[in-house]
């Protein structure tokens with residue numbers, strides 16, 4: 001990347017940074033939300049320039065489907081025949097012309113300059129001609145002109161006008177229909193897709209026992225609408241807040257908070273001492289569950305197949321380190337020690353991240369990370385072994401936390417070991433498209449077969465792991481019916497020991513939760529990611 005950075009350094013710095021990000025997303029499968037802060041830092045962009053670049057990158061990636069259709073209508077060849085670098089620049093220019101408050105002459109001239117610096121004089125003349133055509137209409141006029149007739153082809157119309165791949169429009173519409181009925185689905189689909197295109201605000205989560213929402217409202221945040229642990233940050237960098245740096249507060253979508261809290265709140269007969277988070281990386285739900293477990297003297301085992309993500313789980317739990325050390329339990333967090341064959345992630349209490357690392361970890365949007373490519377790691381394919389020694393160090397009922405790295409399909413713990421199990425399964429992430437602007441263009445329906453096979457196996461393993469009478473929460477950040485309702489139905493049907501629980505009363509105050517027993521949250525209705533929750537009891 002270094003030569004490219006140098007070659008465009010004389011172009012407008014904010015736009016050059018946006019171009020660099022777009023190119024990395026296209027060529028290296030980079031994640032914009034992880035990459036952009038580094039690019040901004042490297043180029044010394046702050047304040048308004050950083051905000052401009054961020055909007056340019058996120059907006060362009062979200063609007064890519066619409067913008068490509070507009071550009072395609074302006075060129076006399078297929079888009080495949082346009083130099084990919086020139087096409088990236090044209091996308092950036094189109095976003096400025098159609099969706100940003102940038103004077104048209106500035107949008108065109110700066111983009112032409114950018115093309116000149118990354119390509120040649122001919123390409124810059126080409127870009128100039130195309131962008132002048134783009135600028136002849138506003139977005140609405142372009143959509144009228146290029147999108148299919150909404151009466152003849154409603155999905156095709158929405159795909160172009162709301163910039164989503166058609167298969168995603170279709171999957172989201174099916175899910176809305178299943179949960180809310182045909183009429184509401186028809187009314188809602190446009191709003192849902194629009195919500196995917198709006199940048200979400202930053203939601204904070206207070207770790208129970210370590211911070212309270214009042215501390216955050218005192219710092220200018222607004223108390224969350226539904227989750228008692230949530231606060232909305234009005235602006236600014238969450239990593240700059242002391243409670244975030246200290247690991248007492250995290251960044252987490254309110255929907256993720258609600259499904260974790262629902263599992264903790266579900267009535268349970270018998271002991272309530274051993275909790276398991278089966279697929280815990282990077283640790284957002286584990287950190288909330290940890291606090292809720294500790295409040296009642298229960299212990300949490302947080303498991304994650306990928307060792308580097310188990311390390312993120314460990315970091316997300318770091319705020320509990322001192323408390324646990326003070327309890328002084330044998331085998332408490334801190335006892336797990338060195339890695340076994342499965343890569344035990346190590347102790348929470350004993351490891352202190354360097355200050356820089358802490359700030360970086362704090363700045364990570366855990367909900368965004370949950371959909372990184374790693375989530376498609378499939379346990380059985382990797383053949384990760386187990387670490388029985390690590391699991392036996394787990395001390396139920398003594399208020400301990402432990403992080404291990406193992407394949408939950410070949411669980412290293414004994415059957416019926418746990419009272420409550422969270423299974424936040426690897427999924428397509430279609431419920432969090434607003435957070436990951438590029439992900440809609442990366443996923444394909446072909447991902448589903450592999451994912452649903454893993455999801456079924458993980459859910460069977462979760463049900464084996466919980467004791468009779470114990471509870472399993474099956475959660476995805478996707479509303480796709482195949483990886484939510486269908487997975488649960490198939491697994492429950494194949495067993496005689498599972499009862500479905502109505503999850504709706506466990507999310508008090510939330511409107512429009514549908515007919516149950518499962519809960520599907522929606523960005524356009526609840527302001528959360530489209531989290532799915534099914535609650536199951538093993539009989």
Ligand SMILES: C[S@@+](CC[C@H](N)C(=O)[O-])C[C@H]1O[C@@H](n2cnc3c(N)ncnc32)[C@H](O)[C@@H]1O
Pocket residue numbers: 256278279280281282283284285286303304305306309366367370371374375376377378379380406407408409424425426427
């Ligand atoms: C949706 S993410 C979990 C997000 C997490 N619960 C949170 O709130 O931060 C799914 C995780 O499951 C992990 N995973 C995938 N297959 C697994 C397996 N067989 N065993 C354990 N973890 C697995 C992925 O690496 C990924 O970190």
